Amino acid sequence: MADFLANYSIQKWLESCPQGYLEDTVYGHGPDESEPAELLQNDDYREQQIRTTVQLIAGERCALAASSGLVNAAPDQASKTFLATQTLDEGRHVEIFTQRLYDLGVKPNDLETTIKTYINPHLGKFAEVLLEKIDKKDFVAGVVGQNIVLEGMAFSVFEMLHAGAEASNPKFAHTLSGTIADERRHVGFGENRIGELIRRYPEKKPEVQRMQREMTKHMLATFHEAFARNGSPAEARTGAPQKDRAGPTYQGLNLAEASNEEMESALSATVLKEFKTRLGRIGLEYQSPN
């Protein structure tokens, strides 16, 4: 056990992140990379990307509040240290996605009104359920909500966005790949730390499972509203499809040709499958919101 917790060190975080995959990056991407001209010149496409980026900022602001709140709720120094590094990761994510809004043409003075205009209301409810546990300093429920449910969802969403952007928008794809690398550590901490704590405190299971059901309900509603609002041609999501070339794929779905319903269905199925598997591994039973 002592060895396991010793892996959560700031030294390892320094060598992996700032001196690792973030070395020579600016706001998470290459210094010479920029948003594609066809995106910036197409008002519908640009607005759709602003809407998507606002959801990422909202999710990361929630993760920042949760991880910083969990530092004081953690029962041991190693977990506090890890959560301190996660807090900086989440702060960085808020910053890089906020910078992306500026790169998409949003003026700094309009940042909060832009977020207010485009934020998905279900995402706010999703965050409320989690932050209520953090306010009560409930470490086990907080880490399951933050590092398994929220981070598990983010992992899948980032992978889908990354698949869509890899060819059409390398700048955004690079920004996302750094966040995916961070999510690996966050979900790893969630599973490893809680896997051990759930075995020690099995009486926590019913309450944690209720929270997971609530968060899952709001997450599915978030996906539904997000894809319903996308209203549009596939090129608005992935850049103009290139004739005679295979489009980007996610879970076997061609993102350049898929309908919004197909995309929502693929993402929801992937996230729920991951939830079930992850929760099962740590001894919790997935609760369907239906």
Place this chain on the structure above:
Amino acid sequence: MTDPLELPTSARRPRQTFELEETGFNEVPKRFRRFYRRWRGAGDKLGPNEALCPVCKVVIRSTKELRAGDRVYCMPCMSRLELVEEEGMLIAKVIY
């Protein structure tokens, strides 16, 4: 015929060894990078010296052939794993 599992350890086929080259994986400190690679999705295949981390979906690589009962460490997500054989395949299970 003698069941190879019944043979004493010293009589079993020796493990294959592998040279590990850099794979472009940069999510761990430099000295450990060659021990990991990114999973390339459904079409990807694991080598006899590789295991897929079920937590973060990174491929863990060893200089020696991996076998059931081996313990490996996934540095990108900090998970400790044990390899078990299921339906003829090596699967990594998380140790909590």
